[in-house]
Amino acid sequence: MIGSPRVRRRVRAERPRRGGAPLALLVPGLIGLVFLVLPLIGLLIRAPWSDLGSQLGSTEVREALKLSLFTATAATGIVLVLGVPLAWLLARTDFPGRRLVRALVTLPLVLPPVVGGVALLLVLGRRGIVGEWLDDTFGYTLPFTTTGVIVAEAFVAMPFLVISVEGALRAADPRYEEAAATLGASRWTAFRRVTLPLIAPGVAAGAVLAWARALGEFGATITFAGNFPGKTQTMPLAVYLALETDPEAAIVLSLVLLAVSVLILAGLRERWMTTS
């Protein structure tokens, strides 16, 4: 007799709680979702779907899409090769002025991309500090080249990866690296065989963010690399210029960019974003 209510209480406590989200979170959360999704729906509704085929068929769009995918992927590669070690330095070593360095690393996040492009020109441009030397020594200039696009995209995308990886490194237990050391692993081996696999989800998330940022990059690209079809005209540049004359075409181009990125991101998520 006494036992039964107690049993019932336990059963109730063990039942998973459903619909228990407090209103104070639910309402702003849903508003936030609508706020994010509504403009996309607007694009979908107003899109001239009949133009889609002809737009996709045009050489300029295919060139821009190809260039966008190529440069964003190449930029992500650069960002990975340079950004992961940078994140490691920030998370695992102690050096004077580290806080300042971290602030500097995140600077491209707050810098208007156009300013970033000008800054890149001042360094890597034909009259830039480094660029002048490049031009004099090798006769090579970065602006107005596809490499220039990749450089601009890597510049704006790098902070996303560094922040994500540094966070993952800080969350990962550094004692795993110590355990590896006691087993005879050098710091490099420990990083490669223990730390990197442990923070792989963080690296993947950072790489995806960086890729997405690079794909949508406009300001730094057009400022640093200019705009020339097939060479430096990525999708966002094509969209912007299409807006000047044919807003409907711009919508279609945006949707193409959206669709391709959603497909790729969803595919990646399936493959290696699933954290076990």
Next chain:
Amino acid sequence: MGAIGTVRAGRAIMATLLAGAMVTLAACGGDDDGKKDEKATKAAPQTPGSTPAADTKPLKGTVTVFAAASLTETFTALGKQFEAAHPGVTVKFNYGGSSALAASINQGAPADVFASADEKNMKLVTDGKSADGTPTAFAKNTLQIAVAPGNPKNVKSLADLKQDGLKVAQCAPQVPCGAAAKTALDAGGVKFTPSTLEQDVKAALTKLTLGEVDAALVYRTDVKAAGAKVVGVDFPESAQAVNTYPIVPLAKAPNADAAKAFVAFVLAEPGRTALTAAGFQAP
């Protein structure tokens, strides 16, 4: 704070007004204004110059002007003069690409006046039934080849842009300066591959001032605005690609009287003088 600021601004405007009036007096009898003024008189009171405020009931409120980016310096100065001539009025500007401005006007943006950098975008507004009356041309702009001071690459003509290794910035064909450049190049039968097709004329000029390109095909007004940083090279083909700037008060203008007065102000003096000083040609 605000009050003091206003007083200071007021003084500045007075000074500008005095200077403007003197220029006006000097320019009044000037050469080629007679014909165009007939058009202007439709919207503006009879006498051009500093008197329009006196003979109508005083204007009030804010007049919002959507103007092409290339008009920034000229119109900002004109706005101050207009405010000084009409003490009850505040002029607000929204500068941008003509197509973007036209699009937002057609979407119902609360603007009183639209000044476009080309007739194509003005047509979007008139087609959209957003204009009040017929637009009037108030300025012309032509292209120049902008080069670094001293013209180190010795660019003398459009054909010189074909030089090997010469980097040229051009506007994208979708924007007015690019369309004009294309027309001029076609007219001259000149074919070359520019390094970049910039999204607007200022960006093309910036590439030149930063030294990334050796030449840029830009408007004469932009060369003038850049001062000593660049020099302009005239070329005959530019005559084939003249850009005409039309202005119109808007149908849904919240302040229709002030809108008409501002258009008249631009079409007559001191608008003419200011535009000429900025490198525009009379239409």
Next chain:
Amino acid sequence: MTGLETALDTAPDAAPGLDAHLVVARDAFRLDVHLTAAPGEVVALLGPNGAGKTTALRALAGLTPLGGGHTRLAGVDLEDPGRRRYTPPERRPVGVVFQDYLLFPHLSALDNVAFGLRCQGVGRREARVAAAEWLERVGLAEHTGVKPGRLSGGQAQRVALARALATHPRLLLLDEPLAALDARTRVETRATLRRHLADFDGVAVVITHDPLDAMVLADRLTVIEAGRAVQDGTPAEVARHPRTDYVARLVGLNLYRGTASPGGVELAAGQRLVVAELPDAAEVFVAFPPSAVTLYRSRPDGSPRNLWQVEVDGMELHGDTVRVELTGPVPLLADVTPLAVAELELAPGRPVWAAVKATEARAYPA
């Protein structure tokens, strides 16, 4: 036996086992402990939380650099800050079983064990074969492909042990090897660990705060408190002759320090404790079990010699006896039956008389 062989293998002047003087200063804390052990010997570092046990382990592994002293292992100077000598962890023949094992979660049990061998340059296949043998030795032949997340606590502990032993270290460090296990697993694992440690031919150092683990696993105990070694000896010696309140409490004894006087010991509080036998020393410890204390409601007849009026301070049930904490001229722990608690009407604050049998009080030199 094994230790002798190792000793013969190495240079005659080199100590074959561990010879360490660990000095680490950090903030207000200072560790200063001598630690020596012969090959094949298992030494337990026993101490309360914050005593510096883990710091000592990290110093031995090279994870925390020494501020002074030295670490010599199998005749090799691993570390000597005075001579600017430091060997990083990856180049020390030291294996560590961490408290929470730190098995690499992304690697299978087999790859975890093979990790150290791979780092030593052993080929992939060879390392995996050796790792499989180790897993078999710890009874996990069936679990080679399992990721650590799917292992039970006891299994994970054994994988960690196999991983540490697979590299054939000369020094095996175990940090609270049984602390993360539940009571039942603990008993089994303690026994198997004892067996594996007995088979190990290097020096083993077990860090623990559990006296039972220390007693069962170790050949020798070093008790450290506040960064210093306070007692050293075989488990039996330490259990019989505790030298600090911490050790006395661990082994469940009443402990006092005093000066020997004929027939008894003068305690610090001006009390006198009569003992049956006195050692030949002026300063002595006296220890007796709580079961040697008898409690009375009123002053007993015949007046036994070691008798004090005390007050009950607290009570705790230990198995089928009740441990009573008493305050008074001499603080005491007494073990009584629950029946006695009822009969004596014991409750905190209640005054009682406590007598200690002189025959059960052992005195030994301080």
